Amino acid sequence: MAEVYLNGKFVGNVENKDEFIERIKSDRRSGVMSANVNFYYDAKLDQICVESLRGRTRRPLIIVKDGIPLLTEKHIKQLQKKEISWKDLADQGILEYLDAAEEENALVAFSESELTPDHSHLEISPLCMLGLVTTLVPFGQYIQSARLSIGSKNQKHAIGFYAANFPVRIDMDVNLLHYPQAPIVNSIMNDLCDYDKHPSGQNLVIAVMCYKGYNMEDAIILNKGSIERGLGRNSYFRPAIADELRYSGGLTDEICIPDKEVKGYKSEKDYRLLEDDGIVFPEAVVKEEDVVIGKTSPPRFLSSLEDYSLASNIRRESSVALRHGEKGVIDFVLITENEEGNKLVQVRIRDQRIPEIGDKFVSRHGQKGVIGLIVPQSDMPFTASGVVPDLIFTPHGIPSRMTVSHLLEILGAKTGALAGRYIDATTFGSEPEERIRKELLSMGFREDGTETMYNGITGEQFQVKIFIGSMYYQKIKHMVANKLQARARGPIQLLTRQPTEGRAKEGGLRLGEMEKDTLVAHGASLLLKERFDSDKTIVPVCEGCGLIAIYDAQKDKRYCPMCGDSDVNDIEISYAFKLILDEFKSLGIYPKLQLKSKY
Amino acid sequence: MHEALKPYVGKLPRSILEEIEEKCPASKIKKVAEKALEEYNTAMIAPGEAVGLISAESIGEPGTQMTLDTFHFAGVAEMNVTMGLPRIIEILDGRKTLATPMMEIFLKSPYNKGKDIRKCALLVKETTLGEIVTEFVIDIVDLKIEAKLDAEKMALLGLTPARLAKAVSKAKTLSKEASVKENKEGNLVLKLKGKEEKGLNDLYKLKETARDVYVCGIKGVTQVLPVKRKDEFIIITAGSNLKKVLDLDFVDPNRTMSNDIYEITENFGIEAARQAIIEEVFKVIEAQGLNVDIRHIMLVADTMCVSGAIKGITRYGVVSEKASVLARASFETPIKHVINAALAGEVDKLNSVVENVMLNQAVPVGTGLPGLVTKVKKGKLK
Known part of the structure; x- marks a missing residue:
C-alpha cells in the first residue's frame, strides 16, 4: 500500500506500487500520458509523488532496457539524413525527460561502455553537464572546475561580431571587433552554433615568458606591430537619443539649432556641427561637449510666467551633447517616431578603439589580463625562425590556477596552425595530447612546444627554451577608455558643496574615513585640513548670539540681524558643518558658536 | 647601586x-x-603622536585577516573555547556573560604532582544529585522516591548519606515539595509533602527537579578536565567561579586564572583585570599567527580600565565617556546624543580629532598640535 500524491496533494492509495509505477512509465513512453509528467517513489515514506506542474528543470536521457540503450545506430543514421527529428525520438519513447526528483529513482550510465542490466538510462553525452558557452572552452576536462566557469563567463564579455545587421541597428553601448577569426582549437559547439559565422576573438602567437616584469600580476604584453596590423582593434558604438516631447498647453520640444535667445545657450562653437534640421551630419568628427542633436524645450514653470508676457516665449536649451571625455565620429543618423508618435532622433556615434595599456584580454580558460606594456616589434623576443609573438603571457599564472587546458590549447593551436587544420578539443572528446605532440614533432618542432628564442633588445639567445605557440584570445568589453577618470577641479553637489561622485558626473575619488585615519596617524594635521578644504567656506558669526550673521557686500559690513550691532567675525569652516548647524536649527536646537582666537 | x-x-x-x-x-x-x-x-613616543589611532589601525588591520568563528579545542580533550574574532569582540566589548567561561586551576604542592587529582577535580565540579544516583525507584503506593546512591562516587566526594540528605533538603527547589531522609540501606528517600492529594504526575516532576539539585562542588563549573601541563597537573574547567575556587585549600591562588574579566575585577581589582585583558587579547592574536605589538593592546586595556571599572569599546562604554558631543554623535546613535546635549546645554570644546575634521580645522595631533607662544594683540580682523 503506497500513498499517491499528485502535485503534492494526497489522492489515494495503490495496492501494488510496482505495477502502478510500471503503468505510468509505459503510458508516458507510449504517449498515452503527457511526456511532461514525472513521478518519484520514496521508499522510506512509501509514497509515490506524481508531478505535472510547470517549473521543474528536466533533462533528456536515453532509455535503457536490459542493459541495451533504445537508441540504435539506425536512429542515428536516420537523424543524420534528417529523416527523423529529435521530437520523433521523444515520441517513440527512446528518449525521455526526467526532473530532479525522478532522477533519484534512475540509475544513469555515464557512457555506453559502463552499461549494466541495472541501468535505467544512458547519458546522451557527458558534455551535457556543461552549458552552451562552457562547451566552447577547449580541453575542458583538463581544467579546474572553477576556472572553467570563469572561462565561460569571460567569453560572454568578449567583443566580436555581435550581429550581422549592425549597420542598421541602434544598440546601447556595443562593440564590434574588426578582424574576428575562427578559433583553430575548437569544439563541437563551434559547429553546432555556427561560431565561425560570429566569432569573437583572434588567434595570436603567444609566448609564455616574462618581459622586464611588465607582465607580472596577470598583466600581458602586446606587440605594437601586431596592434598596428589590427590586433584587438574594434569599434565602439553609442547612440545619442532625443525626442520631441509634448507638454500640456500644446507646447512641444523642438529639434533645431537653438536660437541665441534661448535660456542656457551654450556657444556657437558647440553647435557648429549641426545642419539646418538641428542634427549633426554623418561622418562629422565630434569631441566632448559637442552638440549632436540641438533641441529646445518650453519653459519649466508656465503659470509664473504668464504675467510677464515679455519673458513667456523664452525657451530652454535641452540639446544632447557628447559626455565628458567622449569622442568619435557620427556613424548613422536615424529620424523616426516613437510609440506616441513624437519625432525621435537617434544618432549613432562610432569610436575606433585601438588596444592601449589597461585594456582587458582573456583566453578561454579564465586567464584574464590587462595590457601592461606595448612593445615595438623590434624589441620583442623572436624565435630562431624569426617568429615574433603577438602576446607575452606570464608563467606565474599557471601553477596556482591549474589551467592545464590553457597550455594544451597553445600546443594544439600551434600544431593546427602549422598543419593547416582545426583541432577538435571538445571536452571529454578531444584529440589526444599524444597525437598532437607527435604531429608537432613530425613537422620538425620540439614536441613540447618550446623553442629557442632570442632577446629582441640585445639579440642574445635566452638560456632557456621558451614555450611558444598559438592561441585564441578575446578582447573584453571593459576598456580603459570607458573607465578612465581623474579630476582636479569640477562640479560640486548643491546641498553639501562637496565634489560630486562618479565618473559620469566628473566626480572625485573619495578620501574616506579610513584614508583620513592614515593622515591622522602620520600626524599630518595640516595636510589633512587642506585635503578636506574642498567645501570650506567663510561665514560671519555674531559674537553675541553665536549664530551665523550677514555680510552686506555693498556696504562691506557684517551685522547680526538679531543682535544689531554686536561683534561679527569671519570664521572658516567646512560647508557641511554650516549645513549641520542649519539642520540643528530646523530641529529646534540652538547651536551657539563661541569664538576664540586661535593664537 | x-x-x-x-x-x-x-x-x-x-x-x-x-x-x-x-x-x-x-x-x-x-x-x-x-x-x-x-x-x-x-x-619614546613623541608628543602629539596619534597613539590611539595607530593602535586601532595596528589591531584592526590584522583583525580583518582573522578567520571568523574559529573554535579552538584546548588540549587533547574536547573543551570548546571561543577564540578568534568573536573572542576579541567579546573582550573589547566588555561583555558580562561570556560564550565560554573557563578557568585554569593550578594546584598546591602534593596535588600538582598528581596526588588525588581525580578527587580534586570532582570537588571543583558542580555536582547534582542526578550524577551520584544510579537509579530513582518510584514507589507509587507511598508516593515516595528512593534514590539509590553510587557509593564509589560518594566516597570520592567525601559524602555520607546523612550529609547528602541534609544538603539536598536545603535546596530551595525541593524543600517545599518534599522531605528528604536517608534509609537503612544508605539510600535517600524523597517523600512528597503537603495536605492536598498528590498524584503520580507530581512524583515524576519531583524526580526531575531532584536530578538537578545542587549537592556539592562549585556552582557554575560544568566540566572539569585534569591536564598535565609541562611537569605538573592542572585542572581546566568549563564555567568560572573564581571566588569559590580560591577558597579551596588545594588550589594555588597565585596562579589560578579565569578568562572572565569581570570576575577578575571583582576578586583581584582593576589592575589585574587590565593585565587579564592584555593577556587574553594577546593570546588570541598569537594563536591566529598574527603579529601585533603588545603595547597597542596595553593602550586599549588602559582605556578600558582607567575609570576603575571595565568599560567596553562600545557606545555604552568608552564612547559614552567622550567629552565632545560631536564626537559621540559621529559614532553611533547621533540623534540621542544631539538631543541630550541640547537639553543639557552641553559645550563642545573641540579638543579632539573627529570634531575638528567635521569643522575642517587642523586636528590637534602631530603638526596641528603646537601653537604660538607669542601673544597676538587682540583686535578686529580686517
Whole structure:
C-alpha cells in the first residue's frame, strides 16, 4: 500500500506500487500520458509523488532496457539524413525527460561502455553537464572546475561580431571587433552554433615568458606591430537619443539649432556641427561637449510666467551633447517616431578603439589580463625562425590556477596552425595530447612546444627554451577608455558643496574615513585640513548670539540681524558643518558658536 | 647601586639600570648608561603622536585577516573555547556573560604532582544529585522516591548519606515539595509533602527537579578536565567561579586564572583585570599567527580600565565617556546624543580629532598640535 500524491496533494492509495509505477512509465513512453509528467517513489515514506506542474528543470536521457540503450545506430543514421527529428525520438519513447526528483529513482550510465542490466538510462553525452558557452572552452576536462566557469563567463564579455545587421541597428553601448577569426582549437559547439559565422576573438602567437616584469600580476604584453596590423582593434558604438516631447498647453520640444535667445545657450562653437534640421551630419568628427542633436524645450514653470508676457516665449536649451571625455565620429543618423508618435532622433556615434595599456584580454580558460606594456616589434623576443609573438603571457599564472587546458590549447593551436587544420578539443572528446605532440614533432618542432628564442633588445639567445605557440584570445568589453577618470577641479553637489561622485558626473575619488585615519596617524594635521578644504567656506558669526550673521557686500559690513550691532567675525569652516548647524536649527536646537582666537 | 648610575635614576627605568649594573664591567658602566639613555629617549613616543589611532589601525588591520568563528579545542580533550574574532569582540566589548567561561586551576604542592587529582577535580565540579544516583525507584503506593546512591562516587566526594540528605533538603527547589531522609540501606528517600492529594504526575516532576539539585562542588563549573601541563597537573574547567575556587585549600591562588574579566575585577581589582585583558587579547592574536605589538593592546586595556571599572569599546562604554558631543554623535546613535546635549546645554570644546575634521580645522595631533607662544594683540580682523 503506497500513498499517491499528485502535485503534492494526497489522492489515494495503490495496492501494488510496482505495477502502478510500471503503468505510468509505459503510458508516458507510449504517449498515452503527457511526456511532461514525472513521478518519484520514496521508499522510506512509501509514497509515490506524481508531478505535472510547470517549473521543474528536466533533462533528456536515453532509455535503457536490459542493459541495451533504445537508441540504435539506425536512429542515428536516420537523424543524420534528417529523416527523423529529435521530437520523433521523444515520441517513440527512446528518449525521455526526467526532473530532479525522478532522477533519484534512475540509475544513469555515464557512457555506453559502463552499461549494466541495472541501468535505467544512458547519458546522451557527458558534455551535457556543461552549458552552451562552457562547451566552447577547449580541453575542458583538463581544467579546474572553477576556472572553467570563469572561462565561460569571460567569453560572454568578449567583443566580436555581435550581429550581422549592425549597420542598421541602434544598440546601447556595443562593440564590434574588426578582424574576428575562427578559433583553430575548437569544439563541437563551434559547429553546432555556427561560431565561425560570429566569432569573437583572434588567434595570436603567444609566448609564455616574462618581459622586464611588465607582465607580472596577470598583466600581458602586446606587440605594437601586431596592434598596428589590427590586433584587438574594434569599434565602439553609442547612440545619442532625443525626442520631441509634448507638454500640456500644446507646447512641444523642438529639434533645431537653438536660437541665441534661448535660456542656457551654450556657444556657437558647440553647435557648429549641426545642419539646418538641428542634427549633426554623418561622418562629422565630434569631441566632448559637442552638440549632436540641438533641441529646445518650453519653459519649466508656465503659470509664473504668464504675467510677464515679455519673458513667456523664452525657451530652454535641452540639446544632447557628447559626455565628458567622449569622442568619435557620427556613424548613422536615424529620424523616426516613437510609440506616441513624437519625432525621435537617434544618432549613432562610432569610436575606433585601438588596444592601449589597461585594456582587458582573456583566453578561454579564465586567464584574464590587462595590457601592461606595448612593445615595438623590434624589441620583442623572436624565435630562431624569426617568429615574433603577438602576446607575452606570464608563467606565474599557471601553477596556482591549474589551467592545464590553457597550455594544451597553445600546443594544439600551434600544431593546427602549422598543419593547416582545426583541432577538435571538445571536452571529454578531444584529440589526444599524444597525437598532437607527435604531429608537432613530425613537422620538425620540439614536441613540447618550446623553442629557442632570442632577446629582441640585445639579440642574445635566452638560456632557456621558451614555450611558444598559438592561441585564441578575446578582447573584453571593459576598456580603459570607458573607465578612465581623474579630476582636479569640477562640479560640486548643491546641498553639501562637496565634489560630486562618479565618473559620469566628473566626480572625485573619495578620501574616506579610513584614508583620513592614515593622515591622522602620520600626524599630518595640516595636510589633512587642506585635503578636506574642498567645501570650506567663510561665514560671519555674531559674537553675541553665536549664530551665523550677514555680510552686506555693498556696504562691506557684517551685522547680526538679531543682535544689531554686536561683534561679527569671519570664521572658516567646512560647508557641511554650516549645513549641520542649519539642520540643528530646523530641529529646534540652538547651536551657539563661541569664538576664540586661535593664537 | 654603582656610583656612575646614580644620575640616571629617574631618567631610566629601574629594570634597565639593574641590567646595566649586572651585565656591564664597572669600567664601562658610565658609557653604557649614557648610550642607553640616548636610545631610551629616541624610543619614546613623541608628543602629539596619534597613539590611539595607530593602535586601532595596528589591531584592526590584522583583525580583518582573522578567520571568523574559529573554535579552538584546548588540549587533547574536547573543551570548546571561543577564540578568534568573536573572542576579541567579546573582550573589547566588555561583555558580562561570556560564550565560554573557563578557568585554569593550578594546584598546591602534593596535588600538582598528581596526588588525588581525580578527587580534586570532582570537588571543583558542580555536582547534582542526578550524577551520584544510579537509579530513582518510584514507589507509587507511598508516593515516595528512593534514590539509590553510587557509593564509589560518594566516597570520592567525601559524602555520607546523612550529609547528602541534609544538603539536598536545603535546596530551595525541593524543600517545599518534599522531605528528604536517608534509609537503612544508605539510600535517600524523597517523600512528597503537603495536605492536598498528590498524584503520580507530581512524583515524576519531583524526580526531575531532584536530578538537578545542587549537592556539592562549585556552582557554575560544568566540566572539569585534569591536564598535565609541562611537569605538573592542572585542572581546566568549563564555567568560572573564581571566588569559590580560591577558597579551596588545594588550589594555588597565585596562579589560578579565569578568562572572565569581570570576575577578575571583582576578586583581584582593576589592575589585574587590565593585565587579564592584555593577556587574553594577546593570546588570541598569537594563536591566529598574527603579529601585533603588545603595547597597542596595553593602550586599549588602559582605556578600558582607567575609570576603575571595565568599560567596553562600545557606545555604552568608552564612547559614552567622550567629552565632545560631536564626537559621540559621529559614532553611533547621533540623534540621542544631539538631543541630550541640547537639553543639557552641553559645550563642545573641540579638543579632539573627529570634531575638528567635521569643522575642517587642523586636528590637534602631530603638526596641528603646537601653537604660538607669542601673544597676538587682540583686535578686529580686517
